[in-house]
Amino acid sequence: MxxxxxxxxxxxxxxxxxxxHNSGIRITHIYSRNTEHADQLARELGADVSDLESLPGNQxxxxxxxxxxxxxxxxxxxxxIPVAYTSGSVEIxxxxxxxxLGVFYPLQTLSKGTDVDxxxxxxxxxxxxxxxxxxLLELANKISRxxxxxxxxQRAQLHIAAVWINNFTNHLVYQxxxxxxxxxxxxxxxxxxxxxxxxxxxxxxxxxxxxxxxRRRDLKTIEKHMASLEGDARELYKMITKSIQETYxxxxx
Amino acid sequence: MxxxxxxxxxxxxxxxxxxxHNSGIRITHIYSRNTEHADQLARELGADVSDLESLPGNQxxxxxxxxxxxxxxxxxxxxxIPVAYTSGSVEIxxxxxxxxLGVFYPLQTLSKGTDVDxxxxxxxxxxxxxxxxxxLLELANKISRxxxxxxxxQRAQLHIAAVWINNFTNHLVYQxxxxxxxxxxxxxxxxxxxxxxxxxxxxxxxxxxxxxxxRRRDLKTIEKHMASLEGDARELYKMITKSIQETYxxxxx
Numbered sequence: 339m340x341x342x343x344x345x346x347x348x349x350x351x352x353x354x355x356x357x358x359h360n361s362g363i364r365i366t367h368i369y370s371r372n373t374e375h376a377d378q379l380a381r382e383l384g385a386d387v388s389d390l391e392s393l394p395g396n397q398x399x400x401x402x403x404x405x406x407x408x409x410x411x412x413x414x415x416x417x418x419i420p421v422a423y424t425s426g427s428v429e430i431x432x433x434x435x436x437x438x439l440g441v442f443y444p445l446q447t448l449s450k451g452t453d454v455d456x457x458x459x460x461x462x463x464x465x466x467x468x469x470x471x472x473x474l475l476e477l478a479n480k481i482s483r484x485x486x487x488x489x490x491x492q493r494a495q496l497h498i499a500a501v502w503i504n505n506f507t508n509h510l511v512y513q514x515x516x517x518x519x520x521x522x523x524x525x526x527x528x529x530x531x532x533x534x535x536x537x538x539x540x541x542x543x544x545x546x547x548x549x550x551x552x553r554r555r556d557l558k559t560i561e562k563h564m565a566s567l568e569g570d571a572r573e574l575y576k577m578i579t580k581s582i583q584e585t586y587x588x589x590x591x
Numbered sequence: 592m593x594x595x596x597x598x599x600x601x602x603x604x605x606x607x608x609x610x611x612h613n614s615g616i617r618i619t620h621i622y623s624r625n626t627e628h629a630d631q632l633a634r635e636l637g638a639d640v641s642d643l644e645s646l647p648g649n650q651x652x653x654x655x656x657x658x659x660x661x662x663x664x665x666x667x668x669x670x671x672i673p674v675a676y677t678s679g680s681v682e683i684x685x686x687x688x689x690x691x692l693g694v695f696y697p698l699q700t701l702s703k704g705t706d707v708d709x710x711x712x713x714x715x716x717x718x719x720x721x722x723x724x725x726x727l728l729e730l731a732n733k734i735s736r737x738x739x740x741x742x743x744x745q746r747a748q749l750h751i752a753a754v755w756i757n758n759f760t761n762h763l764v765y766q767x768x769x770x771x772x773x774x775x776x777x778x779x780x781x782x783x784x785x786x787x788x789x790x791x792x793x794x795x796x797x798x799x800x801x802x803x804x805x806r807r808r809d810l811k812t813i814e815k816h817m818a819s820l821e822g823d824a825r826e827l828y829k830m831i832t833k834s835i836q837e838t839y840x841x842x843x844x
Contacts, residue, residue, distance in 0.1 A: 445780060447787055460780045495774045498816045502767035503781050504788045505803035506831050507760050512797035514755035521748045527698060527713045528756050529793060534700055535757045536789045540782060544765035550758035563751045570834045577830050578759050581823045
């Protein structure tokens with residue numbers, strides 16, 4: 339693989355496009371519904387802007403667009419062009435059949451304003467033929483050290499896990515900062531603890547790393563905490579605490 | 592302040608003891624109920640092992656022991672010795688009165704096996720007199736760049752926030768890894784996403800950083816996710832999703 343096309347001009351197109359470009363593979367054509375963004379990305383990657391229907395044959399078209407639009411867009415791309423899409427939850431079997439169809443999914447939160455080291459991002463690969471799978475693996479290995487063949491069902495499960503890891507963690511931090519905000523305390527006080535929590539999980543399982551009132555069945559502290567919370571925060575505190583207690587119910591203290 | 596004593600020989604005693612020792616302040620005496628650990632820490636810090644009753648006067652005794660034991664231990668220390676304790680939730684007013692009583696609380700998860708850069712750990716200071724408060728601030732400033740005067744009520748609130756940040760985040764990661772485990776996927780696949788989630792929160796509020804099906808009201812995906820979860824995980828998913836939806840209920844999509 340020496341050149342590819344990219345369809346889309348959002349966060350994923352931007353980050354994968356840059357990483358692929360920097361790996362020495364030429365990105366020759368960009369298509370996007372948003373022509374302004376297409377122009378911008380094409381300039382940045384030294385590519386031409388193209389129509390969907392006139393993308394070059396014999397090279398991969400990497401489809402970096404929102405889940406809802408994938409099926410429709412793929413149907414407009416000439417049948418001889420191999421395509422791979424970057425979605426966590428769209429199943430390969432649910433898309434219109436074609437000779438070469440695959441998945442090239444970066445398991446990471448990508449936004450334009452933030453630089454991400456793609457070499458550390460897990461790339462989840464799936465394809466409808468063994469030879470196309472090898473091609474996609476080869477491409478993935480050029481940009482990342484963490485490349486995995488994962489089927490649609492597993493990928494859907496990883497997508498759920500990613501909601502826990504990213505969206506739900508975010509919301510916990512939001513709830514915690516609501517507490518500091520209401521008490522006129524500096525939000526940033528909590529960041530070192532958050533960083534250390536995550537750093538520990540690099541060498542320890544979350545099961546082993548757990549501490550705190552729920553695991554050690556410190557009901558006095560739990561009650562005190564509950565009494566000072568209200569609304570959603572209180573309900574969440576109660577349910578997460580219950581779930582932790584349940585997780586360690588057979589542990590001898 | 593040129594020398595202090597430490598009471599306790601657990602994780603907090605170990606980490607604070609080392610940081611204070613490295614800042615050039617002598618730790619002359621160690622007391623711990625666990626004489627073996629006391630010996631070990633005393634050797635490491637070049638200190639002598641001591642009884643509670645014979646700690647040297649005219650220097651701070653830093654009490655690094657579990658919440659339940661603080662009141663009792665402080666009562667055994669001669670009244671002329673200034674004491675500060677390292678608890679997040681014990682209120683200063685609930686302890687036996689004495690001339691110099693204070694709090695020296697590191698807002699961080701500390702365990703013996705893990706090195707922590709104390710200079711980045713927020714130190715929360717409180718004292719029953721202004722002069723003793725200055726002494727504690729002076730000591731805190733020698734080991735940390737993040738020193739804050741925080742009263743008992745605020746500290747109790749920060750302790751709740753710390754449960755969200757540390758224990759609850761841990762539990763979310765546990766739940767996410769249960770998903771990967773059940774689907775024969777490598778746990779470590781999720782760590783880059785977790786790291787990036789936290790890294791983003793260094794420059795963006797959790798409110799702004801939020802993405803995912805709950806915020807964008809993608810009910811189809813939420814239903815799909817719910818259908819594939821069960822038990823505690825399902826209930827937690829439902830409630831956290833509801834709480835996120837509630838947080839962004841007035842947002843125009």
